[in-house]
Ligand SMILES: Nc1nc2c(ncn2[C@@H]2O[C@H](COP(=O)(O)OP(=O)(O)OP(=O)(O)O)[C@@H](O)[C@H]2O)c(=O)[nH]1
């Protein structure tokens with residue numbers, strides 16, 4: 001993750017790489033157009049290799065989140081190119097078409113591709129069932145949701161055609177990533193405070209002992225009893241030679 005340090009006076013920017021994967025024709029590029037441009041295109045224009053967009057989400061838990069979105073071709077002939085872009089992904093949208101069971105079954109293969117490029121379990125994954133506006137649903141919501149939850153993934157359904165839940169899919173992944181970052185920041189802050197307190201304590205002790213030593217020295221020199229040579233320290237005695 002790249003938590004960009006703020007410029008002076010600027011609000012902190014959280015920046016994550018998210019890849020969008022799944023079979024051809026599931027609507028990955030359409031989700032991206034809907035999110036970024038509020039547009040939907042009925043004509044199918046397959047993605048060649050990989051497309052890239054940056055999208056700014058404002059006010060995710062009060063923070064600004066910038067997503068680098070990598071829209072990958074579903075066509076297997078681009079696999080050798082596409083899978084290289086999975087590296088470093090912090091978020092994954094695993095997209096299937098709710099009217100196409102094969103696209104759901106193939107999520108396993110996409111997941112294996114992802115796991116071969118990034119540490120399994122290191123990314124926040126959201127399974128996205130697209131085209132819920134279409135009349136003939138062929139994958140049960142419960143089955144898909146169970147599949148996702150069993151693997152610890154999020155689950156969302158949406159329609160790029162009418163916009164239902166599209167932004168929510170991205171916000172859902174961004175929120176989880178952001179929460180992890182905020183937890184880390186909080187832990188770092190606590191650690192910093194703990195260290196500062198420990199430092200203050202040891203400085204106070206050191207200063208106290210230093211003062212004691214100085215005080216003891218002053219008394220030793222300033223309060224020598226002329227007859228005995230005993231110096232007037234409260235906590236201990238020292239015997240000095242009498243001077244005649
Ligand atoms: N009814 C309906 N059609 C959709 C929806 N989303 C996308 N489509 C249509 O599905 C087709 C494929 O959409 P794309 O977004 O190009 O699919 P893709 O997953 O990017 O495909 P590749 O780039 O080949 O991997 C297009 O004709 C879209 O208009 C949706 O939510 N509902």
Ligand SMILES: [Mg+2]
Nearest residue numbers: 028029046047
């Ligand atoms: Mg596409």
